[in-house]
Amino acid sequence: MTGRRQALAAALVLGCLWHPVAAEDMVTHEVQPGDTLIGLSDRLLESPSQWPVVARLNAVVQPRRLQPGKRLRIPVSLLKGQARPATVLYVRGQVLRGLGQAPGRPVGIGDQLDEGEVLSVGPDSYASLRLHDGSQVHVQAGTRVALDRLRQVTESGRSSTSLELQRGRVDTQVTPQRGGSRFDVRTPLAVAGVRGTRFGVTVDAEGALTLSDVVQGQVAVQALGGRTAAAPVSAGQGAVVRRAMGGAAVRPLLPAAEVSALPALVQRLPWTLAWPSVAGARAYRVQIAEDETLTRVLLSREVAQPSVVAPELPEGEHVLNIRAIDPDGLVGREATRRVRVKTQPVPPLAQSPGPDEAVPTGAVALACTEVPEAAAYRWEWQRGDGAWPEPGAPARPGVQERTAAGPCAWTLDATEPGRYRWRVATQWRRADGSIDEGPFGDEARFVAVVRPEAPEPLIEVGEQVRVHWQGAPGTRFDIELSPDPTFARDVQKRSVGSPEVQWPMPSWCRPYYLRLRAVSPEGMASAFSPPRLLHGEAGVCSGDGQPVSTGHGLRLGHGRP
Incomplete structure (x- = not known):
């Protein structure tokens, strides 16, 4: 971090245990016969010239004469480590990699990102990374983050990971860290360090605001340079650090949105989903992913109102994640719901009778479009305006059904007058011979009417x-x-x-x-x-068949001359 940033910085230290922010993570080395501080520094430290730091920390007066059995404390940040690249698990949209401010090149799934590289994620884009210790970093749209340090300390089996978040947002799922390991996310104002937790960090475009929200684990927050003591932050709380603040503001996250009424099965796309508003929310973050860890995110939107239109989604199981956002931009508690998308095979389209067409009572010919490779069609119909059964639920009273192979046509007995409604689903045959049924199409309606008698005039x-x-x-x-x-x-x-x-x-x-x-x-x-x-009285007519009238307008030979 530059001197200018240090002058502005506050720090967030997140971990499983509460400890002062100023405390440095340490490893302990037991002195062996023949060890010298110079030799240990050359073997263990990234920069051997830092041995005086270790000497001062451990009150070593004679660096060339160490007492065997003495336990030396060594800051993890000084330890030598082996660089371990991050693996790209998922990419959607425009994601570029590069060094410094150099133009980037596209990133693909399976790529290895080296220490020092910068990742830039464009609008409506997303990337997920896996680090060498199994931790995951989910990089949101509009984010620029540098992979400052990706190290595994071979001497101790510990790791040292540091990300520099320049703008945007990252969500992390950090695996439990061995004592002495470090995992932190740095911003122009704050440092968020963890030992096994789920948390997110956001920094605004100007670098004047840093937000941290905690899903799991415990948090210690202290503004560097301020006089306030570190304050504990539990899961379900967040911290706001501003450039001009003397400390970090800690408060509960907004509650989770209510999503239990949203459907568990989606059979029509695009899908418009809406949920009750959350008091105090200025916006909502909506994500739909293929997995519960939100690694493969298909949709990620921030919307002002509690509704969103989900575009085309692949078939299968998905996870919906909704979080309310407060006026400062702090992301609230998670609301999740599993959703199955099943739109194939597509249903036929009704052709006849036409919409709400009146037809004579009796046998009514129903027809719909053919679906290629259809093995059969399943029909449902009812008289009146009753509800259709939910997918997988037993048939409702009054709803009748039939399944038949062949053309998408059938003759319905509509002897009783009234409104009739019908719908059709397509069935395919899988490779193993089992039947795969798609969703029902839109209902079609007609009115069966007793044909009136011809009037007798x-x-x-x-x-x-x-x-x-x-x-x-x-x-x-x-x-x-x-x-x-x-x-x-x-x-x-x-x-x-x-x-x-x-x-x-x-x-x-x-x-x-x-x-x-x-x-x-x-x-x-x-x-x-x-x-x-x-029949009537005959008149006088011209040769072209037109009536002949007098000058007074009376027809000749009709009524009177």
Whole structure:
């Protein structure tokens, strides 16, 4: 850490035991006959010239004459170690590696990252690393972190790991460390050191704020340069260190979100998930991973509202992790839920009857699109508006089902009038011969309606044609008038809502026919009534079949001359 950073720094020391922040982790070496401090330093220390530090620490006056059996304390930070690379377990999006400020090159799964390298994770990206001791580091989007020290101290079997978090966030899962080992995350303001715990560290883009949240383990927090004593922080608490603060503010993390009502099975993507808001939260961090350790994260979003749309996800078991974020940016307690994604094989699409189409009661032909390689289709149907059974649950009363191979078509007996609903799922045959069934598609609906009877018209002919008949309330009636008894040409049409109509006669020069039909409120039409020939008084007509009138507008030969 530079002198400028040291002038700003506060420290967070996280560990399984409470101890002063200023205390240095030590290893103990028992002096053997012939040992000298110079020789031990050359053999054990990263920089042998640091032997005076060990001498002062152990009150050694004669470095060339050590008493056999004497136990020397040696700071772990001075010990020589063998560099052990970190292994890339998972990468999503843009993740680059490099040295210093040099342009980076892409990182792939299985790559080995050496001590001193810098990892840069772009927006909407993610990386997981495994260290030589089994610890994992999950690097979030928008983060830049340097792998300052990745060492295993061969003399003692201890390890020394130090990460420099320049911006962004890392979440760590540190395996229990042997006494004298070190694992720390350094930021421009703070140092977080652990011995086997789960914790996260966040630093803002300006380096003026460091946040640490603890999931497991115990924490000791003390601001360097301040006069406040170190304060204990337990799991479920967090610490806020600001550049201008004289100490670290410790407080409980926000409670876990309530996710028990979220579905355990997702059969439709994209998936919109929502949960109750957490009091005091300004945002939420949502992650969906393929594993419980959140190593292979498929989605990682920070959202202002308690909802998010999950995009395409692969088939299989997933872990949902939601954490509320307080106004300072401190990440709250975890809420997790296992979710199974099962969208294959895809369901067919309903083709006929059309949506909410009215069809005559009786045998109704259902048809849907074919799914390639389908072994069979499973149908469910019911009359009315009851709920469908949940996946894997017993059938509900009123819900009937059938499974059949062959085309995606079937004839349903809808003798009883009313609303019918149906849906279909596809079945594939696995290599071992077992059946793999996908989710049901969207329900399709139709209305089975008793076809109305054709009305029997009563016709009165004069200057106007008056037609009336018997009709049920809410029924619509279609009336047609044509000189062609087959109604193939010159058809005049009218639709009315009451059981009568008046119609001016177009001409008495040729015969005209009338017919009508009833249309129910659901849109079901009866057959047309038989054509009725209209009779009236004959008139005088021209050669082209048009009526001849006097200058006063009266038709010749009709009524009076």
